[in-house]
Amino acid sequence: MPSGWLFLIISYMGLNMKSIRATLATAIVALFAVTFVSLAPAFAIDIPDDDDQDILIRNTLMTFNDANLSGNYSVFVAKASKEFQSQFTAEKMAAAFEAFNKNKADLSDLVTADYDSYEKARLDGNALVLIGVFKTDDFEVKYNLRFLQNDDVWKVSSINVDATRTKH
Amino acid sequence: MKSIRANLAICIVAFFVLAIAWVLPAFAADIPDDDAQDVLIRTTLLTFNDANMTNNYAVMLARSSKQFQSQFTADKMAASFEVFRKNKLFFEEVATADYDSSEKATIDKEGALVLVGVFKTDDLQVKYNLRFVQNDGAWRMIGLNVDATKKKQ
Numbered sequence: 001m002p003s004g005w006l007f008l009i010i011s012y013m014g015l016n017m018k019s020i021r022a023t024l025a026t027a028i029v030a031l032f033a034v035t036f037v038s039l040a041p042a043f044a045i046d047i048p049d050d051d052d053q054d055i056l057i058r059n060t061l062m063t064f065n066d067a068n069l070s071g072n073y074s075v076f077v078a079k080a081s082k083e084f085q086s087q088f089t090a091e092k093m094a095a096a097f098e099a100f101n102k103n104k105a106d107l108s109d110l111v112t113a114d115y116d117s118y119e120k121a122r123l124d125g126n127a128l129v130l131i132g133v134f135k136t137d138d139f140e141v142k143y144n145l146r147f148l149q150n151d152d153v154w155k156v157s158s159i160n161v162d163a164t165r166t167k168h
Numbered sequence: 169m170k171s172i173r174a175n176l177a178i179c180i181v182a183f184f185v186l187a188i189a190w191v192l193p194a195f196a197a198d199i200p201d202d203d204a205q206d207v208l209i210r211t212t213l214l215t216f217n218d219a220n221m222t223n224n225y226a227v228m229l230a231r232s233s234k235q236f237q238s239q240f241t242a243d244k245m246a247a248s249f250e251v252f253r254k255n256k257l258f259f260e261e262v263a264t265a266d267y268d269s270s271e272k273a274t275i276d277k278e279g280a281l282v283l284v285g286v287f288k289t290d291d292l293q294v295k296y297n298l299r300f301v302q303n304d305g306a307w308r309m310i311g312l313n314v315d316a317t318k319k320k321q
Contacts, residue, residue: 051264058263062214070230078222111210111263112203 045149047121047128057130058111060145060156065107067093068100081148081155105163109136116140128154140164197302199273199281209283212298212309213262219245220252233301233308257316261289268293281307293317 048056067076073093077085094101118132128147133140144160200208219228225245229237251257259265270285281300286293299311 054264055260059214059260062211062263063218065211066215066218066227066231070227072227072230075218075222075224075227078224079218108207108211111214112206 045123045126045128047123048154053121053130056128056147056154057132057143057145060159061107061110061141061143061161064097064159064161065110068097069104069106071101073097079155081150081157083148084155084157100161100163105139105165107136107139107141107163109138110134110141127157135166138166140166197275197279197281199275200307205273205283208281208300208307209285209296209298210262212312213259213287213294213296213314216249216312216314217259217262220249221258223253225249231309233303233310235301236308236310252314252316255318257292257318259287259289259292259294259316261291262287262294265289280310291319293319 047053063076063079067073071094073090076093077088077090080088099105113134113136116133116135118130122129124146126148130145130147131143133142135141140163142162142164144158145156146158147154148157149155199205215228215231219225223246225242229240229242229245265287268286268288270283274282276282276299279301283298283300284296286295288294293316295315295317297311297313298309300307301310302308
């Protein structure tokens, strides 16, 4: 039985309630599917090359953005790893990421944005870990994504996105 | 018939809303700049690709224009785009792919923004013809024509 937990933080970076309601600018939401059992490597796994990492990151964040903007997380769940699917439903995700939907935080620009910084990709057990920051005209977006191989394809197993609206 | 079945790697699917009355602009919308066009093209194609990969068109429908939503259901879209799923014509690489070519963006006589071009990835050539209308100040998809061709290996 894989053990798992849902970890949710919605942080408003020290703003008081009034300013939260006024700006609703910063939200940190983490949704981790921790599947210790499945993380034990049964064979050597290669880290994908830079281009493939880039594709994984942008596709995951765009699917996430579509889910937030539509309030429908069914496609995100369908594309996620079976480990993720076994622990989270579209409804649970909608509740967890309500802040993004409520604030209409459109992160579409990430598809073409330059990286502000990123960490070297690494494996944590069987999980591929991709961490970095994008800056667009409207947002600074920190991401921490984990992927597991399902049938030789990297599928998201956890997502942690911190989007901060930049001041103009 | 035999050769058609054999060549299902090539498919063209067009999905246009003929809603001229709705599309006529109440005011002249400016053509978005190159960066905004790029974002519109890639996000639309990735949303379409997600729908094809999962056989779930609800999110794509929700992200499209109200004119499109009024005429199509997720089920109807699933039937129309079956060929993409059947032949696994998936193109996540469009997120980062270079354009092979693109036409200058235009606003057509119906007031829709028209974006046309071609991506080439390692596996596919993807020709797109996308139309957008403004809903509440945002460009939303009203027409989609995608021709995905598997490259010969």
